[in-house]
Amino acid sequence: MNILSIGRSAALVGIAVAAGTLAAAAEPASPECIAPAQPGGGFDITCKLAQAALKDAGLLADPLRVSYMPGGIGAVAFNTVVGQRRAEPGTIVAFSAGSLLNLSQGKFGAYTADDVRWVASIGTDYGAVVVPADSPFGSLADLMAAIKADPASVILGAGGTIGSQDWMKAALTARAAGVDHKAMRFVAFEGGGDCATALQGGHVQVCMNDVGDSQAAIDGGAPLKLLAIYSADRLAGKLAEIPTAKEQGFDIEWPIVRGFYVGPDVSDADYQWWSDAFATAMAAPGYAALLEQRNLLPLPMVGAELDGFVDARVATYRELADSFGLVAN
């Protein structure tokens, strides 16, 4: 599963952009961040992080407005920006590793990763297995044993449908446990937020969510717990108690890059303004705290570096989807 791990070194490079280079372009009017899901999920967190970071760095006169455009975990927003709102300088759209996985399978319509301009990655998250606090499942192994015994008895919830990254995490885990991934009962939601809601209502037994949105819900008082995190090593801080999937015998890592893109017809100047603004914000001293609050790890990339990263990930994801017979789509 090494193909999925992102070099931790990426976090340490590419922040060479100086704060003074910003003067070149004017700030775009009515800046907006589209979170392409229902509120409360990873995209929401991504937009909120940008909102806070850009505000803290004093880069925007108008506050960054966060809007929600649910539909196919980013598919509708991607199609909107590529088709209808191609040249809006003030509009950035949140993406994640899941968006790249969907792009690799053609789930965003007829478009590819080259149809938008990738602005910045602002951090990385990890996949997590979330269950209610009073769940009978104490470990990932318990969960898999229950699914193996009676696939219909466990309903897995996830942001996105078959082939999405949440489904992919479940399928990889099932494969590692020797369970037929096609036998899993699977309910799709429009983002991790809805899944967490359904989890608390008892409508699903497990959510294949992310650390960021799950821990945010737990911090907000939701009676949930994490069974496993798909990272190479245990995370720091309060998440240090949560075992990795690897520790529990499932050798799977699922880092989730989070960032933004803009429409293909946004001018170079505006594109550059956004790149520079994010580089500046991520270099600010308070940024590490903002990441930590949201249980994210740093992964600051902009410009050509990000383009290269995106291309590499899409290629890797396509191979993975192929192995599950999903690309025929």
Add this chain to the structure above:
Amino acid sequence: MAERAAKRPRSARALWQTLGLWIIPTLAFLMGVGLWLTASILRDLADSAYDRSLSGAIRAIDLNISTESGGVGVELPYPLFETFQATAGGEVFFRVSTDDRLVQIGDALLPPPPPLPDGRMIFYDAEYFGRTVRIGAYMRPLDAPLYGASKAQNIIIEVAETTGSREAFLRNVIGRAIWRDVLAVLVAGGLLALGVHMALRPLFALKERLDRREPDDLRQLDGSQLPREVQPLVGAMNRLMQRSRAEAELQRRFIDDASHQLKTPIAVLRTQADYALRATDRDAQRDAVAAMLPVIDRTSRMTAQLLALARARNGAMLAADGVGVDAADLLREVALLHLPPARKRRIMLEVDVSEMPLMTAATEPLLFEAVSNLAANALAASPMGGRVLLAARRAEEQIVIEVTDEGPGMDPEALRIAGERFRLARSGDDSTGLGLSIVLSIIRGQGGTLDLRNRPTGGLAATIRLSSASPSAKNLSD
């Protein structure tokens, strides 16, 4: 009837069994068909009722789909399902998707829907994780196209429900319908048995009345209290009893008459025997015994005639033997028998037969007896040197036998009562008075007629008309 009963001895089945065998299976079959119809109607009704709640769920989800953000916002339908499941008692699944396949929310693994009509819900059964589910599916175009597409995408809402609850409902309702029908058949059977019992009660009462009767009680039965269907039977029984009574009456009269007729000659014989015993003179004794001989002869003749009369009556009760009798032959034989007495008195006994043969439907010994009686009467009535004619001819479908003499004939009163026993047709001869009575009995028994008339030229003509021989000679009527 007796023959048919003998051929099918097993047909003596009770009335309630016959009725039950016809009615109960028919009733059960009708009930079965009715149940089948009821079940399919109930299934349709249950489906439409349960489908209505599915369609309510679909409408509620549809109301919570928003495209204001530019995306497709679907509010989670779980709170809705909780009330829905509370009433339906099953498990509910849903899927909301767009036909461009970008959006898919809910139970992603529900089987794909069939081609959907626009704006109209359809319902179908399917399998989902090994369970039968009823799915309602609905497709409509979104209010506005997403992401600036030229045409608005269709949104597809599917809500599925496990069918356990509706199956249980159907089992319950159909089970109750089955019990109701089984009960109805049982009640119908019971009512049938009771009805038959009640309907037959007057018949049992009739049987009791008959059983209690004295053996010689041949009074008419009162059938007015009996069911209408049975009244013809009672009528037939009454007619039978009427005949029996008439027969018994005839018999009684016969015995009465016979003993009366025999009493006189026996009394005469007794007197003569007494006289003979008392007489001391041998010649007187001899004369007395000689005087007994004619009386004995006459009594003997009368006994023979009584026997013939009894046989004629019995013959009338029997069916004709079906073998035709040749009247021409018969006349010749009768003539042969009576030739000696005729010669003795120089009477000309002639036989005139128009054709040969003249087959008639009759019983030969009886007809012979009848004609012989008429011939004897004619000879007795004829004066010395007279002429007696026995003739036979065919007249249409009848054979006519005529015996004529040249005697004094009969007075009108005697003609009127001719045939009644012991009425002496002609006085002054040694006739027993039984002759004509026997003839009349025989001829009536054979289905014929006897006609007596005085000839204009003097003498009596006795005419017998019998149907000519045919296999279908019916003799028993009248």
